[in-house]
Amino acid sequence: MIPNLNRYKEKWNVKSDDIIKPGLAAIEEALVRVGNPENGLQVVHLAGTNGKGSTLTFLESLAKEHGLRVGKFMSPCIVDVHDQIQVEGQAITRAEMDQLFQQMQAAGLSEKLTDFELLTVAAFLHFAASDVDIALIEAGMGGLLDSTNVVTPIVSIIPSIALEHTKFLGTTIERITHHKAGIIKPYKPVIIGDLPQEAKDIIHKEAREKQSAVLELNQQFSVGQEKDGETYEYDKQSFHLSKLTRSMKGAHQANNMALAITAFLEVATALNIKVIKSALEKGVKEATILGRFEEILPHVILDGAHNPASVEKLIETIKSEFPDEQIALVIGILADKDVPQILQLFEQISDHFYFVDFNNPRAMGAQKMLELSGAPYKEVLVDYASFLQHQSERKLKTIVTGSLYLLTEVRNRLKSI
Structure with a gap:
């Protein structure tokens, strides 16, 4: 699509x-x-x-x-x-x-x-x-x-x-x-x-x-x-x-x-x-590129890591840029990706996972991702735009990641508010 x-x-x-x-x-x-x-x-x-x-x-x-x-x-x-x-x-x-x-x-x-x-x-x-x-x-x-x-x-x-x-x-x-x-x-x-x-x-x-x-x-x-x-x-x-x-x-x-x-x-x-x-x-x-460690709001970063190799690179960057800071992850992934391994990798850097649905027929449902996650704290976000604005205001580092299609939707939604 x-x-x-x-x-x-x-x-x-x-x-x-x-x-x-x-x-x-x-x-x-x-x-x-x-x-x-x-x-x-x-x-x-x-x-x-x-x-x-x-x-x-x-x-x-x-x-x-x-x-x-x-x-x-x-x-x-x-x-x-x-x-x-x-x-x-x-x-x-x-x-x-x-x-x-x-x-x-x-x-x-x-x-x-x-x-x-x-x-x-x-x-x-x-x-x-x-x-x-x-x-x-x-x-x-x-x-x-x-x-x-x-x-x-x-x-x-x-x-x-x-x-x-x-x-x-x-x-x-x-x-x-x-x-x-x-x-x-x-x-x-x-x-x-x-x-x-x-x-x-x-x-x-x-x-x-x-x-x-x-x-x-x-x-x-x-x-x-x-x-x-x-x-x-x-x-x-x-x-x-x-x-x-x-x-x-x-x-x-x-x-x-x-x-x-x-x-x-x-x-x-x-x-x-x-x-x-x-x-x-x-x-x-x-040289700059949308969706590559892109700060869409203060303290809110978009990155289109959507497979284990790119997730590992993102984790390296997060550790380098935000050492010793608590990280929240907002995630939406296509179902044909290696979702279990991606989530397992992200659990190295965060205990707080927020799963979202987005408009793509290939997307895995947020509830299904939550069930696959082993994170100590996890929930399905319905209104991710308000959540991200709140995270920004509280100066809490938040990474939105998974699918480039999700990033497109998030970017458009935040710009329309």
Whole structure:
């Protein structure tokens, strides 16, 4: 379910399925019908379990500070369908979306695609019409059979790999990596983060077969800490940065920053762009993202940790930012996630759990989450907006987490009060 997508489907009588159908045949046929707009784009393609959005945001900021016109396609949405497709940081407008749907309807795409495939086609059309210098494309699920995997990128990025979407991608790290590694293209480098060894082995094998270079965190490039900021090193280009400061909290964001800088240096080489160190420093500092340790009210933080790996990163950040403080957790999670393990992990840092229902057909009920929780103090919240305002006024640290769909609902609700 993509909020507000149905508005355009109904207005222009373009029908598509709201289910997941892995495979590229349908979107490849659709793109031929609209003139293959993806072929004219300079692309960076991202896939992985966690870190895609943050890495993309760092990369967007670096490109912007070098004067590049940037398009980005992300999922899921933060507010609604419009913010998934952006140019120069601006969400696609209703008028622009109407124009795209009129074009797709005329091309005969009705009943041929899933919702996400339809949105992917719209993104490519919008970026081509907007004449972007670089398009940052985030895979929706997996990589190999994801509808975004029709591009030939300058560079691919895989920030992390953990168990996710096991119904579609498989139940082992090896099977999931097979899907993620599907975004690697012949002769195009792939940048990887701190991955499990079994994942690295599969990616290196795939890259050898496609004669693609692997640029690996803590091998070809690295990030470090010094007294007055962070450092970055890239051996391939004998490139060094120091005194880097980030606005995005958490030690794991240093890795995402390093991935993005490396990707930008590869893009700059491919597109003959002069790299300006001061622009990189500013880009790192200016990069921010909704739903990543975002303070929506004083002392109330939103973070979209929705699987065990991202929960562990959030816990590290909470311990670093709020040592020795009591933490309250407001949680809503999709039922297809590993809810028991997520709750068990969160019990390391809090005894106070508040479960909420939110508007998504895949959401686990608040009462069911409460029954799964082993927390000493737990309850179902009906009016979470009043609760969060009260927590803020009392200066009590409160983390709202679980699903990005929940964060969207909470943000909209609090802004409307």
